[in-house]
Amino acid sequence: MDELRNINITIDGIEISVPQGSTVLQACEAAGAEIPRFCYHEKLSVAGNCRMCLVEMERSPKPIASCAMPASDGMIIKTSSEMVEKARKGVMEFLLINHPLDCPICDQGGECDLQDQALYFGKGETRFENSKRAVSDKNMGPLIKTTMTRCIHCTRCVRFANEVAGVEDLGATGRGENVEISTYLEKAVTSELSGNLVDLCPVGALTSKPYQFVARPWELTKTESVDVMDAIGSNIRIDSRDGKVLRILPKNNESINEEWISDKSRYAIDGLSKQRLDTPFVKINNKLQRVSWDEAFEVINSKISKISNENCVGVVGNQVENEAIFAFRELFKKLNLNKILPFQKKLTFSKENRSNYLFNSKIEGLDKCDYLLLIGANPRVDSAILNARIRKNYIHRDLKISSISSQKFDLKFNHEYLGSDVKILTSILEKKHEISNDFEKANFPMIIIGDEVLQNDSSLDIQKVSTSILKKFGGFKKNWNGFNILHNYASTVGAIDILSEYSDYNHSAFKNDINKNLIKFVYLLNADDFDFDISNCFVIYQGHHGDKGAQLADVILPGAAYTEKEGSYTNLEGRVQYSQRATFPPGDAKEDWTILRALSEKLGKKLDFDNLLQLREIMFSSKTMLKFDENIYSSEPKIITKSDFKSSKLNYENKNFFMTCPISRCSSTMAECSQVNG
Amino acid sequence: MKKEQLKAENYKLCNIDQVKVDEILDKYPTTRKASAVIPLLHYVQKKSNGWLPVPEIERVAEILDMPYMKVYEVASFYTMFNLKPVGKKLLQLCHTTPCWLRGSDQIEKSIYDTLKIKDGETTPDDMFTLMKVECLGACVNAPILQINDDYYEDLDYKSTKELLNKIKTKKNIKPGSVIGRKSSEPYDKNGNVNVTK
Numbered sequence: 046m047d048e049l050r051n052i053n054i055t056i057d058g059i060e061i062s063v064p065q066g067s068t069v070l071q072a073c074e075a076a077g078a079e080i081p082r083f084c085y086h087e088k089l090s091v092a093g094n095c096r097m098c099l100v101e102m103e104r105s106p107k108p109i110a111s112c113a114m115p116a117s118d119g120m121i122i123k124t125s126s127e128m129v130e131k132a133r134k135g136v137m138e139f140l141l142i143n144h145p146l147d148c149p150i151c152d153q154g155g156e157c158d159l160q161d162q163a164l165y166f167g168k169g170e171t172r173f174e175n176s177k178r179a180v181s182d183k184n185m186g187p188l189i190k191t192t193m194t195r196c197i198h199c200t201r202c203v204r205f206a207n208e209v210a211g212v213e214d215l216g217a218t219g220r221g222e223n224v225e226i227s228t229y230l231e232k233a234v235t236s237e238l239s240g241n242l243v244d245l246c247p248v249g250a251l252t253s254k255p256y257q258f259v260a261r262p263w264e265l266t267k268t269e270s271v272d273v274m275d276a277i278g279s280n281i282r283i284d285s286r287d288g289k290v291l292r293i294l295p296k297n298n299e300s301i302n303e304e305w306i307s308d309k310s311r312y313a314i315d316g317l318s319k320q321r322l323d324t325p326f327v328k329i330n331n332k333l334q335r336v337s338w339d340e341a342f343e344v345i346n347s348k349i350s351k352i353s354n355e356n357c358v359g360v361v362g363n364q365v366e367n368e369a370i371f372a373f374r375e376l377f378k379k380l381n382l383n384k385i386l387p388f389q390k391k392l393t394f395s396k397e398n399r400s401n402y403l404f405n406s407k408i409e410g411l412d413k414c415d416y417l418l419l420i421g422a423n424p425r426v427d428s429a430i431l432n433a434r435i436r437k438n439y440i441h442r443d444l445k446i447s448s449i450s451s452q453k454f455d456l457k458f459n460h461e462y463l464g465s466d467v468k469i470l471t472s473i474l475e476k477k478h479e480i481s482n483d484f485e486k487a488n489f490p491m492i493i494i495g496d497e498v499l500q501n502d503s504s505l506d507i508q509k510v511s512t513s514i515l516k517k518f519g520g521f522k523k524n525w526n527g528f529n530i531l532h533n534y535a536s537t538v539g540a541i542d543i544l545s546e547y548s549d550y551n552h553s554a555f556k557n558d559i560n561k562n563l564i565k566f567v568y569l570l571n572a573d574d575f576d577f578d579i580s581n582c583f584v585i586y587q588g589h590h591g592d593k594g595a596q597l598a599d600v601i602l603p604g605a606a607y608t609e610k611e612g613s614y615t616n617l618e619g620r621v622q623y624s625q626r627a628t629f630p631p632g633d634a635k636e637d638w639t640i641l642r643a644l645s646e647k648l649g650k651k652l653d654f655d656n657l658l659q660l661r662e663i664m665f666s667s668k669t670m671l672k673f674d675e676n677i678y679s680s681e682p683k684i685i686t687k688s689d690f691k692s693s694k695l696n697y698e699n700k701n702f703f704m705t706c707p708i709s710r711c712s713s714t715m716a717e718c719s720q721v722n723g
Numbered sequence: 724m725k726k727e728q729l730k731a732e733n734y735k736l737c738n739i740d741q742v743k744v745d746e747i748l749d750k751y752p753t754t755r756k757a758s759a760v761i762p763l764l765h766y767v768q769k770k771s772n773g774w775l776p777v778p779e780i781e782r783v784a785e786i787l788d789m790p791y792m793k794v795y796e797v798a799s800f801y802t803m804f805n806l807k808p809v810g811k812k813l814l815q816l817c818h819t820t821p822c823w824l825r826g827s828d829q830i831e832k833s834i835y836d837t838l839k840i841k842d843g844e845t846t847p848d849d850m851f852t853l854m855k856v857e858c859l860g861a862c863v864n865a866p867i868l869q870i871n872d873d874y875y876e877d878l879d880y881k882s883t884k885e886l887l888n889k890i891k892t893k894k895n896i897k898p899g900s901v902i903g904r905k906s907s908e909p910y911d912k913n914g915n916v917n918v919t920k
Contacts, residue, residue, distance in 0.1 A: 213792055213793065216795065218795060218799040219800065220799075220802075229791050
């Protein structure tokens with residue numbers, strides 16, 4: 046891209062320099078002048094219809110809409126002149142003609158743009174004496190509550206749905222006074238990102254249905270944390286009151302989730318207060334009985350003599366923080382056991398090199414990439430935020446996308462579907478396929494490898510060919526690495542990082558052992574999504590929900606959910622992020638690493654740390670790879686495979702976006718969503 | 724938007740002429756197909772008894788590769804697209820200032836007295852629908868009543884009644900000025916055209 050020239054513009058007497066292409070509003074912000082606005086949003090196209098951002102421009106007889114006016118050299122702008130103030134008062138008076146004054150019963154109250162701006166920029170009284178217009182409410186599905194009388198037609202929601210989410214169901218019907226925002230034939234919004242409409246709405250027209258009439262914003266304790274519903278690691282803000290998580294909002298992070306989070310991240314939280322394990326349980330006479338921590342540990346201790354490296358397996362779940370995985374590993378180490386499964390499904394990675402299993406281009410790399418090939422990946426289901434990022438580049442930069450997968454997925458952007466047979470990769474490599482041209486033309490080619498490949502028998506071969514293709518077409522160079530694995534779960538990368546050097550135990554070895562009846566003891570660390578039969582084993586389940594793992598357990602050690610503990614999670618890029626505690630775990634439940642620490646003491650194999658800081662110190666000193674490097678590694682993956690690449694069809698696995706973990710499975714909101722979208 | 728009103732079960736799409744559709748599409752660049760939305764909606768509306776049921780809107784959207792909602796937005800924005808069924812004869816009565824000054828209220832009354840319909844209503848036999856509209860752009864021959872595609876000008880209470888009765892009894896009617904003006908030449912108090920000073 047050409048270097049953009051800067052232009053000079055004077056705002057309220059301050060001369061500043063802004064990049065060419067900026068709008069007057071952006072220039073004003075750069076100069077520190079606050080411009081009120083409703084329709085303008087950084088991440089959406091400019092509509093210019095609310096008129097709240099009017100400013101005075103020298104030599105212009107009328108005030109100008111700063112959001113829609115490109116800044117040009119020598120402009121002289123005033124943002125607080127008499128003319129501007131009068132214009133704002135006028136606009137505000139018009140907006141309030143039809144907007145009801147129902148703030149006391151409106152969920153937006155306290156965090157409403159219109160409320161705030163009416164206070165600062167409004168006239169304070171109305172001259173309008175007729176009755177206000179009334180608009181019937183619309184059905185927008187189980188997540189969005191509508192009070193359309195409050196709508197000021199900023200069309201942020203329409204633009205978000207069309208531009209970011211890719212659902213073109215939302216629009217403004219009618220004209221003039223009769224304009225109404227509605228979904229097509231009042232169908233529910235079928236998007237994984239629909240919750241963001243609630244954040245975008247500057248008034249109380251679209252509010253959160255599960256959160257309706259629950260709390261006022263000033264009553265909430267706000268905790269900035271990390272989401273664990275997918276491997277992206279979206280930054281979130283947890284709002285809680287009286288020890289209960291009431292809602293989750295996105296926190297801006299341009300490198301990861303921008304301003305959005307998926308509906309699962311946002312709305313699965315009602316699952317946090319259902320089916321929780323709040324006390325240790327032990328199976329006595331085939332029935333789980335409540336016991337104290339000491340008694341539960343005693344039961345495990347009584348079995349310890351029978352445990353050997355051959356017959357005991359540890360399984361790490363999908364949402365476990367690095368600290369617990371590390372403590373888990375250390376406990377196994379002390380007990381001389383080394384069979385730990387880092388994830389529950391059959392996923393085949395090569396772990397020699399860290400870039401073998403990371404999303405190497407980084408999420409931000411998508412903004413640079415100019416050709417994208419998806420192999421066996423359905424990013425819309427696996428990580429909706431990543432999908433929105435791909436779509437953004439498809440919309441704004443005409444990114445060309447092709448896919449090889451079991452079937453053509455509806456990804457909300459156009460892509461070329463190349464079939465379900467990965468044999469095609471060989472012809473791409475040999476430049477016998479037209480796709481080779483796309484690769485050749487691209488400066489920053491990118492391949493994203495998804496679940497369907499990782500579960501395939503020739504997973505490593507496919508990954509190997511992919512790296513060969515990238516190598517041939519310039520996929521590895523300075524500051525660019527086009528090889529990407531799309532992980533599904535928050536703890537997968539962390540678990541591989543921590544466990545790869547310690548244990549090379551894998552899924553198929555475990556299946557073998559089970560079939561040979563070798564396994565007698567299984568320790569499930571938050572693991573609920575396994576597909577193996579462990580009903581004959583002595584099962585210890587440590588986790589927070591009474592899900593599949595707890596049902597099979599002989600001993601249950603109640604742990605903490607992701608909002609209830611401090612921890613670090615490594616996202617698919619290899620980025621380590623820290624979550625904070627917003628509430629305390631229910632009843633006797635404890636943070637996971639403390640359970641492992643206490644258990645180790647009981648078993649007479651005390652772990653070497655007494656608090657989280659010590660744990661982290663040991664963890665980080667022994668594992669350099671837990672540290673995140675902002676720079677893109679150009680080192681190419683080293684994938685070692687013995688077999689030759691052969692034709693292989695990718696298989697479809699039916700996944701329900703809304704129910705992928707114990708928390709979301711317990712959430713009635715998610716149940717409703719999957720019913721509406723299913 | 725009312726679901727039950729728009730959702731037509733077992734709706735049979737009207738017949739449209741592909742040649743005519745192509746003719747409309749040819750006027751716009753192939754990369755800007757959506758530009759043809761208004762002419763196409765007009766054409767389809769004409770073919771489907773003067774209104775646009777949901778399946779027809781969706782058909783237009785499919786022809787133009789547009790999202791349904793985008794076409795619906797257009798159809799709902801312009802008053803000349805009818806989203807509700809109309810009678811065979813759509814009476815569009817101008818009531819903007821010039822027509823109003825020249826007695827559009829009397830014509831409205833005449834229509835009510837003859838057909839018993841008010842603004843927006845349809846006769847029980849689905850023959851007539853009355854719609855009050857804004858300026859039809861023929862103020863020199865005010866007041867104006869547009870019946871389907873034709874203008875009827877220089878109307879008053881009596882001539883409107885006669886006009887409607889003629890339509891009712893299926894007699895031929897001639898569009899244009901009912902007092903015989905050819906264009907907008909002057910006429911005297913008695914309605915005699917061609918008065919020369």
